[in-house]
Amino acid sequence: MWLTKKLAGEQGVKLRSGQVVEESFAVQGESRYEQPEQLLPYGLSSWAAGGNQAVMLGGYCAGISRLPDPELAAGEVRLYSAGGAEILLKNNGQVVVNGHVFDWGEGG
Structure with a gap:
């Protein structure tokens, strides 16, 4: 900040x-x-x-x-709601939406 x-x-x-x-x-x-x-x-x-x-x-x-998210690697982003909806943007190109993995990384 x-x-x-x-x-x-x-x-x-x-x-x-x-x-x-x-x-x-x-x-x-x-x-x-x-x-x-x-x-x-x-x-x-x-x-x-x-x-x-x-x-x-x-x-x-x-x-x-908020405390840092221990499950995130440096550079990754997690969007979440209080109701439990979640989108995770991973460094390898994967997008995880409520546990469903979409792979747009290398070769994906």
Whole structure:
């Protein structure tokens, strides 16, 4: 999160943390943020589950704190939902959707 640290240092914006409240997308920390805008890469959208830790930057949700996924190799990406749906993009070209492997790697 080098960007959030850089913005905070240059503009005097304080980084804050809080907990996502389950009944609505709100973050409760020193202040309560009701449905804050989220800073996400283009094309992604999410609604964090209650109980997760959030990082707030100047009234924006800059990220949800989560432990690294021990099953991922460096460079791999896993998209998941709270309901259990999952897409895994592997370094070898495989795409795994809810356990079904699609192989577009070398020779696939």
